[in-house]
Amino acid sequence: MTITSAPTAPRARPPAGRRKVGLNARQNKAAFVFLAPWIIGMVCLTLGPILASFYLSLTDYDMFTAPEWIGGQNYVKMFSEDRRYFQALKVTFTYVFLSVPLKLAFALAIAMLLNRGLKGLGFYRSIYYLPSLLGGSVAVAIMWRQVFSYDGVINQFLLKFGISGPSWITSPDYALYTLVALAVWQFGSPMVIFLAGLKQIPQDVYDAAEVDGATPVRKFFAVTLPLLTPIIFFNFVMQTIGAFQAFTPAYIVSNGTGGPADSTLFYTLYLYEQAFTNFQMGYASAMAWVLVAIIAVVTAISFFSARYWVHYGDQR
C-alpha cells in the first residue's frame, strides 16, 4: 500500500512546475471556448470554402445539379477562347495601374501641404477625407453617373468655355476613366496615413539637412521620400489589393452590364455575372482562383521589390 500510494501523493499535490501544467489545461479549455465561434467560422466560412472553391473550379456546376468533373477545362477556356475574360483583365489592370498611383500621388501631395503646422489642419483633413468615407456607396456612384452624364455638371461647365464634352458615361472611350476619377477622388484615407507618417519624421533630420544647405526639393527627395517609403509601400499594397476587387461603382455606373461595349467590365463584375446571372459557378470559381493568384503575385512582387526601395529605420 505504502509503495503504491507514494507516487500518487505528488500527483494529488503536484509541485509548482506541474501545477502550471494543470493551470494551462484549464486555460487551454477556456481559450477554446473563447475561440469556438471563430474556429467554426474559420472552418465553415473560410478554409472549407477556399478548398471547395478550388474543387468547383475543376467542375461544371450550376448550383442546382451536382458538380460535374471537367478537369482544367474552365481554366483553358478562360485563357484561350473567352474574349470577354480578356476584356475584364484589361479593364481591371488599366483601372488598377491608373487609379492607384494617381490616388497615392494626390494623397502624398496634399498630406505634404497639410503637414506644415497649418491652422485648421483638422478641418482640411476632415473635408479631404470625407469622399473616402462615402465613396463606396451606391449613392455616390449614382451621383457620379449624373455628374459625368452628357448633360451633367462637367459638360455644362465645359460648355461655358465653348467646349462640347463627350457623353462620358456612355462612351466606351471615357467610361472607365470616370471610374478612375471616382477612385482618385477618394484619396483621403491614404492621405490620413501619409499624414501620420509625416508626423513621425523628426524635425532635427530636416534641421540637419538645412544646415547642410539642402533646398526644399532636395529635402523632399533626400529626407521625406526615403523616410516615408514604408508608408508608401503599405498604402500601395493596400490600395492595389482593394482596387482589384472594386465592384460597386462599375456595377452602378454601367447599370450592371459592364458597358458600354464592356469598357467597364471589371473582373469582379464579370465574375458576378458568370456566377449569379449565368449560374456558371464552376467557371466563376476558376475566375475567383485566378483573381486570388493575381493579387498574391502582385503582392509578392511588391514585397520582393520592397527590398530595393523601402528604407526601414533599423537598416541604416
Next chain:
Amino acid sequence: MSAAARKTRARPNRILLHAFLLAGALLMVYPLLWLASSSLKPANLIFSDLSLWPKEIRPENYVDGWRGAALPFSTFFINSFIIAGLAVVGNVLACSLVAYAFARLNFAFKRTLFALMMMTIMLPLHATLIPQYALFYGLGWVNTFLPLVVPKFLAVDAFFIFLMIQFIRGIPRELDEAATVDGAGPFRIYWSVILPLLTPALITTAVFSFIWTYEDFLSPLVYLTSMDLYTVPQGLRLMMASKGASSWGPLLAMSLLSLVPLFIVFAFFQRRLIDGIATTGLKG
C-alpha cells in the same frame, strides 16, 4: 536670416497655401453639394441650372422619393439598420472574445491559429463567395438576413481581431494578475477587466462595421432577392433601374438621404475614424 524675418516672408505663402487648400476642399465637396442642391430642384433644372442655390425649390422630391420604386424607403432603411446593427454587435462580441484569447491566454496550436487568422485578413472576398453561397443555399438561408449577419458573429472579419489584439497588448497585465489573485477566471477577467478597457477599440470596430455593412452592395445583391428584404443601396439601385429620366429629383433626394447616417457617424466619430485609419491602416 532671422526667425522673425523668415516668418514675415512666409506669411504671404501661408495665405496662398490656405487659398489653394480651400479651393481644393471646395472641389472635393462640390459633387456632394451639387447632389444636395439637385435633390431639391425640379427635374428640368437639374441639368440646366449650374448654380448650387436652386432657383426653384421642390421638396416634393423627398416625398416622391420616399415612396420609392415599389416599396417605400422606410422598408429599406429598416432592413439596412437591422443588418448593420446586428453586424456591429456580432463583430464587437465575437472579435473581442477571440482577441482576448490570442492576447492573454495560452493554448495549443496558438502560433498556427494566429498565422491562419492573419492570412484571412488579406484574403479577397471572392475566394470564398461561391462556396459560401452554396452553403447558405443548402441551409435555406438565401433570401434571409442570416448570410449577412451570422458570419459577423463567427468573427469572420479578422481585421478587427488584429486591431483588438494590438490594443489588449497595451493593457497592463498586472490588472489581469490582480483579478486572478481575487479569484477571477478568464471569463470574469474578459468581461470585467479587459472589455471595459477595450472600449476605444470596440468603438472603432463598431463604427467601421456599421459603415462597411451599411454601404455594402455586393452581399445584399447576392443574398437578398425579394424586395421587402432589400437594403438602402439595393433600394437606390431598384429606383435607378425602374424609373425614367423624369424622376432624377427623387432619386438624387434618396441618394442624399442614404448618406445621412454616414454623415452622422462621421460627425460624431471623426477622431476615432481618422485615428483608426492613421494607426492601423484600416481602409476608409
